[in-house]
Amino acid sequence: MLYRFDDLVLDTARRELRRGEALVAVEPQVFDLLALLVRARDRVVGRDEMLAAVWQGRIVSEATLSSRVNAARTAIGDSGAAQRLIRTLPRKGFRFVGAVAEVAQPPPEAADAPAAGRGPPALAVLPFANLGGDPAQDYFAEGMAEEILVALSRVGGLTVIARNSSFAYRDGAADLRRTGQELGVGYLLDGSVRRDGQRLRIAGRLVDAGSGAQLWADRFEGDAGEVFALQDRVAAHVVAAIEPALQAAEIGRARPGRLDAYDLLLRARALEAAFTAEGMAAALDCLGQALALEPDNAQAMAAAAYCHAQRHVQGWAPEDAAGRAEAVRLARAAAGCAPDDAQVLWMAAFALWNMAPEAGERARALFARSLLLNPNSAMALTLAGWIETMCGNGEAGRGMVARALRLNPRDPRGWLMTGTMAIAAVIEGDHAGAVAWAERALAQNPRFAAALRVLAVALVKAGQPERAARAVQDLLRIEPGLTVSGFFARIPVPLEAMARTYAEALRAAGLPE
Structure with a gap:
């Protein structure tokens, strides 16, 4: 569809904004926000609708939202002071108020290409x-x-x-x-x-x-x-x-109207990035559809195994042998289909570590191969560092995560990095440092259960039982049925000293036995 307003044309099929014959550079999120406002110009668009449409439900700051609105205004020759085309309605949202003419247009050849x-x-x-x-x-x-x-x-x-x-x-x-x-x-x-x-x-x-x-x-x-x-x-x-x-x-x-395997994989990645119970379940549904179309798609298999493992770590999935077996099957199959794909290998490794404790050494070997293939993957470094830390190799694990933080300090998944640093600090007895690292992780992702667990433990050890109890209450809101025994039945904790520390501190913070 073409939307004409002022001297501009918004082409949603080609994802272009043009002024006359000249192309106006617009970032993808800014384009999505502008298209949403233009399409919904007969009403006010609220913050929640913007987050769902542009960020797939991920939580972003007010500053980020404001910057994208300001960028959209700048792209179309508007401003926050003039509000000639995009109007702010305090505590309500935003509305596109310019006169718009719609022109139907066949999709470009790329959109008509076979799946x-x-x-x-x-x-x-x-x-x-x-x-x-x-x-x-x-x-x-x-x-x-x-x-x-x-x-x-x-x-x-x-x-x-x-x-x-x-x-x-x-x-x-x-x-x-x-x-x-x-x-x-x-x-x-x-x-x-x-x-x-x-x-x-x-x-x-x-x-x-x-x-x-x-x-x-x-x-x-x-x-x-x-x-x-x-x-x-x-x-x-x-x-x-x-x-x-x-x-x-x-x-x-990603094209919502298309159901080929690649677009389904992209849709699943967006849902997984939202890091909610509902998003993870929906991501698995998309990946199941992708694998029905392409059963040997290693990226989809690895992503599905990874989603299963994250649901398991978060306590968002029922504990059953069939679920674990499916995650392990997908992880092994993905690694077998794509032994030279670094991303597939680290996702498979994370799934194996969490879903098949007996395959711990195999998981560590897959992490090592992933980093051999791509030593600059921040996610591979972070998750491999997490596992090495849990195995007692704190110096090596911490070094991997520190390298990931140096390589990409603005990584949108930085909460995994800082959460892992908190776990390393608790193992080393640096409880003040663990609190600081965990709080950094939770500031970026308040739903990260591993960071809430380590925060509660560190606060107990630091002599702050009231704050530890609040962390456990936050944890129980994410996983209402969590218990100390249930945690250890689900999460591999190879270090006996770490297991004792966690068990004692979580009990002291009020987590049911």
Whole structure:
């Protein structure tokens, strides 16, 4: 559908906003928010409806919501002061008040393509520009792009165009949309290198080739005398940050009306990211449909096993042997189908660890292989670090999670990282540190049961029983039937000292026996 207002056209089929012939760059979430407001222009759209439509029910801050509304206004030439097109109704929501003409339009060819043509995202790394004017730095700029290309090629579920094709654009890509079409990719990564004395500054950005919207950008600095170490460091950071950015962008591209396996996988990922009991169950339903269409889809099998394990850890699923067996079957099958897909391996490893305690060493081996394939995966580092910590290898586990935090400090799943650091701190007897780490995790995700459990334990040990009791009450709201014995029957705790600490402290905080 085309929506015309002012001198703009909002094309929901192509996900484009145009002013005349010019494309207006709009981030995926901002586009979704604008489309929602335009479609619902005859009424007020409340906060809950926005969260459901744009963030798939995930909790976001008021600041985030306001920033997206402001970005939508800026894109269409409006402002918070003028409110000429998007009006704020205090304590009610927002309404699009501009005059809109609807024009029906057939979907673009891409939307009419057969389901089999839909697949994992494709990305091209373009040569980095040497902005310093020194031809001697050309080798570094090209080497920087090549290091990133090699590192990205290790990311599971991502197709990276070969160097010979993407590096043909050495003179720069004036039209990113055309470049994307010529290379047959949905995303482009480009950047620049600038030298100032002995300092090098590298900038990089990820762009949606279809809309021209910038999805991620960052810059890095280092000593010109250590070029290889600098290239390695930048490549590692770029890979860690781009993996979740690409997943979020792909989720935004999912087509609700299509039921092919890939779109069902994207829909499941969005539901799983919401981290609710209902969302996890719905994600499993989508993944079941995807596997009915493609029984050997390793990504869908691994994602289903991972969802089963997260429901198990959270206490959101009934305890039954059949559920455990299905999760284990899916994890083993996924790892067997895709032994070189790093993402599949860490998801399968997490499922095996939690659902089949007897397969603990197999799970750790899968984590190790995942990190061998992609050493810059923040999620693999975090979950592997969690397991190593639980096994008593605190220094190694903490080091993995600390590396994940350094690689991508703004990762949307940072609550897993900080929650794991809290567990490591409790094991080491640093109860004040554990409280601080757990509170950081819960500030980002208040439904993370592992962080609530470790917070209650740390508060008891720190001599704050009243706060510990409140943490247990929060925990019981997530899992009303939780007991001390039920927890140990469900969650593997290999360290005897840790098990004793948890049992004593959780009882003291008021968790039923």
